Amino acid sequence: MANSDESLIRRFKNGDEESFKELVKRYQARIYSIVFAMMGDKNDADDICQEIFVKLYRSLYQFRGKSKFFTWLYRLTVNTCINAQNGRKRKLQTISLSHPVGESEQSLVEFIEQDGENCSIDILKNKELGMKINSAIDCLSDDLKEVFILREIEDLSYRELAKILQCSEGTIKSRLFRARDRLKEKLLPYINNS
Amino acid sequence: MKCRWSKENLSAYIDGELNIITGWIIKRHAKFCPECQKELNELQKISKLSKLLLIKEPEFDFYEQVREKLQQVKIAQQEKPEIAAERKSIERMWTFLPQSGKAALLVGVAALLFFLVIYPQIFPAPSLSIEQFEEEYLRSRETLPWVESPALSATLMSAERG
Amino acid sequence: MNLVKYLIALFIFTFSFILTFATFTFPSRAEDSEHIMRSSFATTFQIDFEGIKEVYIYRPQTFRFVTRVIYQKPDFVYTEYLEPDQLKGKIIIDDGKRRIEYLSVEDRTRILPSFNHPQMETLREMALKVVLSNFKISFLSREEMLGREVYVFELSPKNTISPSLKLWIDKETYLTLQRETYGPGGEPVFFFRYIEVEFNKEFSREKLYEKIPQTAQIKKEPPLVSYFTEKEITEKLKFPVCFPTYLPPGYVFQAGELTEEKRDVKLIYTNGLEVIVLFQRPRVNIMMRHHRWVRTDKMRIRYVTGPYGSTLVWDGEDKTFVLMGDVPVEELIKVAQSVE
Missing domain, CATH: 2.50.20.10 (Lipoprotein localisation LolA/LolB/LppX)
Known part of the structure; x- marks a missing residue:
């Protein structure tokens, strides 16, 4: 039977390092997806994800279990991303050799994942749609972006979202509505063609 | 009027966050209102596509990277008291140094600075940014007829220079 | 007899037709x-x-x-x-x-x-x-x-x-x-x-x-660039130049460039489509972000792979080298190891 988050944390507090590894493996993909979507930049995502888990390691002893673990972890994630965004200078992004693949391209030239060997025009069209979606998400304001990303990646309920983002459920509902409305506005011509 | 109310609730409807009655009203309304039905389809499509695009996998050795970073943090914390001790011992040395020793040291530093200004080439620049090498590389590359221009020119121009 | 003549004529006609077709329509040769x-x-x-x-x-x-x-x-x-x-x-x-x-x-x-x-x-x-x-x-x-x-x-x-x-x-x-x-x-x-x-x-x-x-x-006038052969580079430079003894398949020496102070050398190799460039200069600290390390018995190399290829940086005895090229990074490491 899989260990619950709580039992892993208990074991970690008793000095079992392996349980921390299990926690990282359990959440790494989800946290990474959130951070990548928030930052729009692979290397920033790598650095910030590592930072989040280091923070987690150091503060896990203080976790009292009043709220659910994942609510706590997502709040840590969102706060770390927002701090990083505030700290990051808003300047023209570059594609540069010294930046590993995928670091900053998204802001300079919208991109999507490579999806196969073919180079046919159809695939290019699909890629274009992906590019449009990514850039539309990127254009959302931070408060709309975070709630939309958390909802779409994690399928969290409005109540859970409200806890993580520390606002009311009504605010979550209206933000999601606004986020989707903006996306729809930008993507309508592409969605209907696809 | 009803359409507007319905549209405002479609987002919550696709998230399954409406109570049973409101959900049922929306469902029924969308069934008979082609405009709301269309909007519902569009929202679902966007949600589905975004989900596909947003989910990413970290690198396979992610945990190892985290562990390495944890080690670095631990080492940095351990080093701190040593650095403090070192600084104290240097301060102590300076206080115990005779006046002539202090003067000699200051003259030495001044001479070094003087030479640095007069003959900067004696002291090679302490550090260079990799970007200037990249620009040179790209210039050589782009002189070939079949390089992937014009993308490279973009890099050339946008590369940050100090 | 006539039949043979006709056959020969037909053959010549067909042959020349094919030849014309091939020459003017398809660049088959x-x-x-x-x-x-x-x-x-x-x-x-x-x-x-x-x-x-x-x-x-x-x-x-x-x-x-x-x-x-x-x-x-x-x-x-x-x-x-x-x-x-x-x-x-x-x-x-x-x-x-x-x-x-x-x-x-x-x-x-x-x-x-x-x-x-x-x-x-x-x-x-x-x-x-x-x-x-x-x-x-x-x-x-x-x-x-x-x-x-x-x-x-x-x-x-x-x-x-x-x-x-x-x-x-x-x-x-x-x-x-x-x-x-x-x-x-x-x-x-x-x-x-x-x-x-x-x-x-x-x-x-x-x-x-x-x-x-x-x-x-x-x-403003653009900076002047001159290209030199391997021999000219060796003669002009103020310090001995290092050349790689290994090059990835298909690559040959294209040209060398010098800076005005004749302290920095840039050697360019090409396979006709791409270049590999080796820079060398008196030792200097080169700042690089997000690099990885590769260690061989002789040297420690920092490297990073970007959208247009890989960059390798390492220090020799009194020189710093930068190698860039759009070939697999393993090939560039081999080139780096062969630099003498």
Whole structure:
């Protein structure tokens, strides 16, 4: 039977390092997806994800279990991303050799994942749609972006979202509505063609 | 009027966050209102596509990277008291140094600075940014007829220079 | 007897028909393909042309650029970026003497030596020779594209690390209208095609120059660049130069460049499509972000792989080396290890 988050944390507090590894493996993909979507930049995502888990390691002893673990972890994630965004200078992004693949391209030239060997025009069209979606998400304001990303990646309920983002459920509902409305506005011509 | 109310609730409807009655009203309304039905389809499509695009996998050795970073943090914390001790011992040395020793040291530093200004080439620049090498590389590359221009020119121009 | 004569006549007729067909319709003979390749290398300097070009680069994400390109005989090239938004309005004008790059977003101008300068011809000629020796050229078909007849060629590499290419070359002017590049594993690396073309169009160069703000910088002269052979480099330099003894398959020495103080050397190697560049200079600390390490018994190398290849940095006894190239990083490591 899989260990619950709580039992892993208990074991970690008793000095079992392996349980921390299990926690990282359990959440790494989800946290990474959130951070990548928030930052729009692979290397920033790598650095910030590592930072989040280091923070987690150091503060896990203080976790009292009043709220659910994942609510706590997502709040840590969102706060770390927002701090990083505030700290990051808003300047023209570059594609540069010294930046590993995928670091900053998204802001300079919208991109999507490579999806196969073919180079046919159809695939290019699909890629274009992906590019449009990514850039539309990127254009959302931070408060709309975070709630939309958390909802779409994690399928969290409005109540859970409200806890993580520390606002009311009504605010979550209206933000999601606004986020989707903006996306729809930008993507309508592409969605209907696809 | 009803359409507007319905549209405002479609987002919550696709998230399954409406109570049973409101959900049922929306469902029924969308069934008979082609405009709301269309909007519902569009929202679902966007949600589905975004989900596909947003989910990413970290690198396979992610945990190892985290562990390495944890080690670095631990080492940095351990080093701190040593650095403090070192600084104290240097301060102590300076206080115990005779006046002539202090003067000699200051003259030495001044001479070094003087030479640095007069003959900067004696002291090679302490550090260079990799970007200037990249620009040179790209210039050589782009002189070939079949390089992937014009993308490279973009890099050339946008590369940050100090 | 008559029958034999008729047969011979028929044979000669058929043979000459086939020969004519083959010569004028399909470039089936090797020298024809070579001729077309050779012409396509220099065609941008022999036409008056305007086109809209769409470029895709997969590294591994997809980048997309759209540019307006103007060629004017004998050495004028104008490029204007239409997409993406962040580069929109970027203009490059190369008039054979200097190259002006203007980035409207930042209102910044840069002057470089011209890429169409007559001395570049030697480099182009050499690149062509290397391409012809590194690739097997095969004629695939004749097609129609943008209302023009095109030859479709395939270039398959004679080694395992080079890319393979497919070219769509305009029959009349030899301009490449579409090109697809595939990596050694068959994955797409690069793709461009013209989506609009107009030949024999006349332009006013002045109008094109007007698009760049006439700041004082425009009048600045570009830095001088001279190319040297391996021997000349060794003689001119103030310290002994190191040359690699290993090069990835298909690569040969192209040229060397020196800085004015003759302290920095740049050695350029090419396979006709790409370059590998080795910089060496008195020891210096080179700042690099997000690098990884590779350790061999002799040295510790920092490296990073970006959209246009990999960069390796390491220190020798009294020198610092930087190696850049668009080949697998393992190949670059081998080159680095062989530097003597």
